[in-house]
Amino acid sequence: MTLRLHNTLSGKKEDFKPIDASNVRMYVCGPTVYDYAHIGNARPVVVFDILYRLLRHEYGPEHVTYARNITDIDDKIMKAAAEAGVEISEIAGKYTKIYQDDAAKLNALPPDEEPKATDYLDQMKAMIEKLIADGHAYEAQGHVLFHVPSMKNYGRLSNKNKDELIAGARVEVAPYKKDPRDFVLWKPSTADQPGWDSPWGRGRPGWHLECSCMTEDLAETIDIHGGGLDLIFPHHENEIAQSECAHGKPLANYWVHNGYLVLGGEKMSKSLGNIQTIHGLLKKFPGEALRLTLMSAHYRQPLDFSEEAVKDQKRRLDRWYRITEGAKEGEIPPAVLAALMDDLNTPKAIAALETEKNPGAVLAGARFLGLLTENSDDWFKGGVSDGPSGEEIEALIAERLEARKAKDFARADQIRKDLKAKGIILEDGPGGTIWRRTD
Numbered sequence: 247m248t249l250r251l252h253n254t255l256s257g258k259k260e261d262f263k264p265i266d267a268s269n270v271r272m273y274v275c276g277p278t279v280y281d282y283a284h285i286g287n288a289r290p291v292v293v294f295d296i297l298y299r300l301l302r303h304e305y306g307p308e309h310v311t312y313a314r315n316i317t318d319i320d321d322k323i324m325k326a327a328a329e330a331g332v333e334i335s336e337i338a339g340k341y342t343k344i345y346q347d348d349a350a351k352l353n354a355l356p357p358d359e360e361p362k363a364t365d366y367l368d369q370m371k372a373m374i375e376k377l378i379a380d381g382h383a384y385e386a387q388g389h390v391l392f393h394v395p396s397m398k399n400y401g402r403l404s405n406k407n408k409d410e411l412i413a414g415a416r417v418e419v420a421p422y423k424k425d426p427r428d429f430v431l432w433k434p435s436t437a438d439q440p441g442w443d444s445p446w447g448r449g450r451p452g453w454h455l456e457c458s459c460m461t462e463d464l465a466e467t468i469d470i471h472g473g474g475l476d477l478i479f480p481h482h483e484n485e486i487a488q489s490e491c492a493h494g495k496p497l498a499n500y501w502v503h504n505g506y507l508v509l510g511g512e513k514m515s516k517s518l519g520n521i522q523t524i525h526g527l528l529k530k531f532p533g534e535a536l537r538l539t540l541m542s543a544h545y546r547q548p549l550d551f552s553e554e555a556v557k558d559q560k561r562r563l564d565r566w567y568r569i570t571e572g573a574k575e576g577e578i579p580p581a582v583l584a585a586l587m588d589d590l591n592t593p594k595a596i597a598a599l600e601t602e603k604n605p606g607a608v609l610a611g612a613r614f615l616g617l618l619t620e621n622s623d624d625w626f627k628g629g630v631s632d633g634p635s636g637e638e639i640e641a642l643i644a645e646r647l648e649a650r651k652a653k654d655f656a657r658a659d660q661i662r663k664d665l666k667a668k669g670i671i672l673e674d675g676p677g678g679t680i681w682r683r684t685d
């Protein structure tokens with residue numbers, strides 16, 4: 247079976263052929279650590295964790311290197327630090343730790359490397375010097391800019407034409423740009439801003455440059471570069487421009503992008519006031535329920551996220567925990583692997599687990615997906631914080647039945663009322679009592 251991945255560069259699903267099967271290299275753009283990450287940022291964490299697990303399965307864990315960077319110098323971090331009256335390293339350190347802890351609760355394996363941008367200042371300055379020397383960049387008023395017309399095939403990842411590229415670059419419009427598409431490699435810092443000495447004055451790097459230098463540790467050409475769809479332009483387009491003009495070879499052979507996460511069809515945004523943080527959601531739901539929700543749509547499709555959807559996936563996990571209770575882990579169902587090998591088709595992999603009859607195979611398949619990692623007692627004790635778990639409800643139903651048998655109708659009625667208050671409806675029928683949630 248060959249792994250197939252949709253490559254943004256070609257717009258097609260392609261067979262994955264690593265440069266060196268004994269060292270498969272993947273780089274994914276990580277967080278800018280200035281605040282709690284929102285649930286949309288959890289999607290690439292889970293998507294690329296699945297890809298990482300699959301690569302480790304195919305090539306052996308010791309033959310895969312996965313790097314996910316930490317952007318710890320950025321204007322947003324500077325703003326948060328200034329507001330809090332602390333150094334940027336304090337803000338960055340705090341939110342890096344929270345991000346890593348939250349990713350662990352989503353059962354994402356830690357990447358092999360988590361490079362921090364501020365550890366790469368020397369490489370960044372060296373890359374800028376090379377780009378200037380080769381006529382790809384120029385200095386202007388304390389800034390260094392990449393000169394887009396110096397690269398013949400700029401724009402081929404996002405497939406944008408020149409007018410679209412100009413419109414997209416407008417956010418950084420400045421009188422010293424030779425071409426409106428030119429973008430910043432280095433910018434000056436004022437005395438009260440964090441900065442590093444450089445041949446172009448004290449300043450700090452542009453965001454795109456950071457990733458171009460952090461990928462260099464893996465190789466000049468890596469196998470897979472990943473991130474969210476919103477990073478294709480300008481971030482990844484500009485990473486390609488910098489790295490390819492500096493090295494004279496492709497930055498990555500496969501570009502893999504995950505789709506947006508939406509809430510009730512709307513994009514999450516601060517102005518709409520519908521931001522949900524990973525950290526906040528993990529207080530309400532088990533990490534595995536959030537993880538399964540994030541896997542419930544194909545990674546390239548939009549994912550409509552809601553708490554209702556998480557509750558549905560929690561119930562699915564309840565069921566899987568019940569049927570695999572006491573089972574010994576068996577073989578991963580071939581249909582699960584086949585679905586994942588076909589461009590990470592997680593909905594199909596989940597469907598394959600649903601039809602699997604052997605509890606040991608269900609357990610193996612689910613664990614491969616980073617699920618069913620708790621023992622079932624702990625899982626059922628956890629439950630959803632805003633409602634009782636299935637196990638708790640079943641226990642109360644049994645208690646109510648006992649109470650009725652003992653003619654303690656007051657107690658039986660109380661149990662029914664308590665459950666109703668928690669959104670659980672009991673229906674007595676000829677086959678016994680069944681329950682359902684009203685929410």
Ligand SMILES: [Zn+2]
Nearest residue numbers: 275276457481
């Ligand atoms: Zn990046």
